[in-house]
Amino acid sequence: MKKLGLSVMMVAALGLAACGADDKNEKADEPEKVEEPATAEVEKPEATETEDIMAKLEEPTEDTVCEVCNMKVYVKDHEMGMFSAQAIKEDGTNAFYDDIGCLLNAELKFEEQNTKFVRDFNTKEWVQVDDATLVKTELKSPMNWGYISFADKADADKYLADNEGTEVIELAAVQAEAKERFEKKKAKMAEEGEGEHDMHGEHEGHDHDMHGEEEDHGEHKH
Secondary structure (H helix, E strand, C coil): CHHHHHHHHHHHHHHHHHHHHHHHHHHHHCCCCCCCCCCCCCCCCCCCHHHHHHHCCCCCCCCCECCCCCCECCCCCCCCHHHCEEEECCCCCEEEECCHHHHHHHHHHHCCCCEEEEEECCCCCEEECCCCEEEECCCCCCCCCCEEEECCHHHHHHHHHHCCCCEEECHHHHHHHHHHHHHHHHHHHHHHCCCHHHCCCCHHHCCHHHHCCCCCCCCCCC
């Protein structure tokens, strides 16, 4: 009897050992769980200064007038809309101009430094004047400056190739021209005893009918 009991105990012990070995084998077969690191939130890139400025741009309406000369500022889809200009002032407000000449003269007249925009000749979208390629043409612009702008220099080069008598001109040269015109007008007004608010009263010799509802702008060379 004792031998039988001892035998049963040994069998039971061997069974438990076998079960333990099986458990160890099963655990060995199971892949170790690797804790995945918490997914970090992806931060959206901050808008660049240029994007911030572009977001502030607006469009003129049919009733918008030039801040400098008080003449009509043409909307984007108008035949003369390609000459319209815009500035974002240091206080964040928007100002519109009928021509690049008034855009540049505004800084002289009001003694301010603005972020200045002109329209791309092809798309009519706004482009910062510092980044644009300016082309001198014989086109009739609202204030007879005749400058058009291109966001892409390749487009400007194509325009030059297709239109004789046109040339690329640096912004600094246009600014110098604006200053010269401004100083001459200022001196003339001083001689005639007129205030600075009348500096653009004669519209630089421009025909006032050009800003009428059905004015004739002449033929544009595109």
